[in-house]
Amino acid sequence: MSLSAYDRIPHIRRGFRLQWEPVQDCHVLLYPEGMITLNASAGEILLQVDGRRDTAAIIAELERRYPDIPGVAADILAFLEIAHAQLWIEFQQAGA
Template sequence: MKPMTLEQVPRLRRGFRLQFEPAQGCHVLLYPEGMIKLNDSAGAILGQVDGSHSVAEIIADLRGRFPDVPGIDEDILAFMEVAHAQFWIELH
């Protein structure tokens, strides 16, 4: 697997859907075989993954929304790398 670049545009993998689940009190990632319960940070990141914004644009947006979080750039990249390795997202 090639390393992620800031210019790449992530999107949810086909068959995956992000939604807020009131019964769970959090965002979940639904897919044909089940559901992944996400923490608030993961939900905020995947909420930006729409197939039209680059990794750099997503980081910039979240950095603007959460300016007091130290190391947010690295945290977002680390999560996106895990999401890609788990085949939750595709990079284009």
């Protein structure tokens, strides 16, 4: 059975760590070979990626926080696909 994009549970990949970097004034992803500087939107999305909530729950939370921004769901889905392609995050099935 294939999961929809909304049913997948994203988690930050092992070896990566999300943190606030005061010197850079932004969130960054740290990994053994370096650091990825994130823009504000990417940081907000990855802050929601806790390995417990599915994509639908993350979208619902960010739509609640930012009700005046159109297209939030599409932007989140697109970012998560990019983050997955870049190997920053992985997806798992509920209950896996």
